[in-house]
Amino acid sequence: MSTSPQESVRRQNLGALLRYVHVRGATSRAELTSRLGLNRSTIGALTADLATAGLIDEGVPQETGRAGRPSIVVSPRSSRVYGYAMSLELNRLRAARIGLGGKVLADRSAERPPGAEAAPAVAALAALVADMQRTAPAGGVFIGSALAVSASVRHHLGWTDEAIGPALAAALDALDLQPRPGPANRPIIGGSADLAALAEHTRGAAAGLDNVIYLHGDAGISAGIIAGGRRITGYGGHGGEVGHMVVNPSGRLCGCGSRGCWETEIGERALLYLAGRAVPTPGAAVTAAVRAAREGDPDARSAVAHAAAWLGFGVANLVNIFNPTAVVFGGTLRELYLAGADTVRDRLATMALPACRDHVALHTPALGDDAPLVGAAELAFERLLADPLDTIP
């Protein structure tokens, strides 16, 4: 189907306007006029189209106390227009219904069914979605879905996107969610760290920053990279494997076969090994080690100091490579960073080149454990925001 030039420009503008309120929330028409560089009558025509399609609400703001007629405020219809975001972790499944504007409307979680096969996990994810769909509002519009797969699932279970994607598409098709069944509505798959980076870049600790490194620690260490405002995932989507950047060639053997990978020095197992503990529940164990260090346990203090120094070491390498303005520490690395921030900063100051580190700030995530789900929702909304009226039935 061919599209006239006028229609093509109108669609671009509709997408730009909808993206603006999706990311920023309720926005006055006056602000939209100035930020999008369009005139008032064009903005009025665009918001009328989006309101008719049920994508936005327009309303008069509450009393501002200023003189003059208040500018009409445009808001995304978060409760009506939604996507499903899912997360597949080594021990846990999560799913959320997320409304336009990034609002989590409902969420569910479950243990991952045991076993080496992907099919039961996929069925269980679809069941979480089915459960939420039962409480979806009448007249709601489903616009797509996406799945975050953690690096530990890819490494320890070896499940490829090709193994998961078609099975998940079939399971969701059976729920009859799709406004327009077909390839374009298949669930999109991304890495958990990549999607957490996208979420923190879109509406989190690194909102509006175009060069961001998001580091995630759980059983291993992985990174999501935003460079020049876009996700950097490599040819097959496998980039960001910073946990297997070798930092200490005389260090310990890693599960990958190399020696001295970054995750052997800062990963959960390394930290607990050094603190003289066995490996109990993931995540909680790091919190316990950090707390013991804070309370003066000498083994724990030494382990945290060691890991924090290596954390700064690897961050310095990445800062020299990416010249970012934000590094965000997620998962177990959040605890480790908070416990050893001074050490991390010292290493960064010593090892990174001034030009590369001069504008970098270190952050904890704003979205916490929800970041991969929020990022998956951003993927799911991508088509709608690119061409709003083509996506809505």
Next chain:
Amino acid sequence: MSTSPQESVRRQNLGALLRYVHVRGATSRAELTSRLGLNRSTIGALTADLATAGLIDEGVPQETGRAGRPSIVVSPRSSRVYGYAMSLELNRLRAARIGLGGKVLADRSAERPPGAEAAPAVAALAALVADMQRTAPAGGVFIGSALAVSASVRHHLGWTDEAIGPALAAALDALDLQPRPGPANRPIIGGSADLAALAEHTRGAAAGLDNVIYLHGDAGISAGIIAGGRRITGYGGHGGEVGHMVVNPSGRLCGCGSRGCWETEIGERALLYLAGRAVPTPGAAVTAAVRAAREGDPDARSAVAHAAAWLGFGVANLVNIFNPTAVVFGGTLRELYLAGADTVRDRLATMALPACRDHVALHTPALGDDAPLVGAAELAFERLLADPLDTIP
């Protein structure tokens, strides 16, 4: 100035067509029709506009031996439409007049004037351009200029883009090259490795590949990264400092203050230090060490084997981070890679994760030492290709 939707689409199409023949060279209208997804009459109208503007030539191809009327061939007017590309290296200045289509029409080089001030080097670069401009064809159209600055200039001389840019703009303005003086026609500045990566990605060893790591060795080691089809340079353009990725914490002190930076293990100085030689002329010295190793000199063989192993080590780290399909070894790293390719491949196979390395190929550059100049020309052509008729007077 407002542009109608039709006009905006036409300009996009003009840019896409001109970019296609700029990158691919002479192309039949039939191929353009199928590759750009436009119909024959639209292609005809676009080529007529570009021919009128003097940007392309159209002609009947030589006898093809096939039946039927041959499709008209469209070629970039390389000799008429040109930019100036410049390169600022530690010991040398270079400049070239490069025609649309990437053809080097003239080139000049000179020693860099000694001293710590940028002004004499800038004046000397402008003089190289002035010298070429005297032989430029009457009726030629200058479309812009760009400068590649090597990492060694940034590190050892500390010259910032802000120190060089305005001075170079003023020197070129004085030559009266500009079709339309103003900020948009100022020379664009990029890092040498970044621009070499752009050149190899556009028309070199990695042509058409969207995830490329270009590694350059001279006095130090730097990288140009193409990810998702775009240059990754970081917030301030300082990314790609892979020479200061620490790979061997128990290694030698580096000039940057860290210990065991990658360039202390694979850089020119390291190689010659290990081979028991002093540091003579840059570049030539590595060739000499590699030749001595090939002829059986035991110290040189050991030095080359050591450096090749560390080369593979660092490449494996970068492959895990970027999941590229091509790694290109330029400058002194070309010699080192050729001398130790098996060792590099072995290290990569052992240390990089299979998913990250499965589709990667190792290359030597197709454009050799011209790559930074060719890449600078690509930057200079960028505005023309984005909106051809707006750029031509």
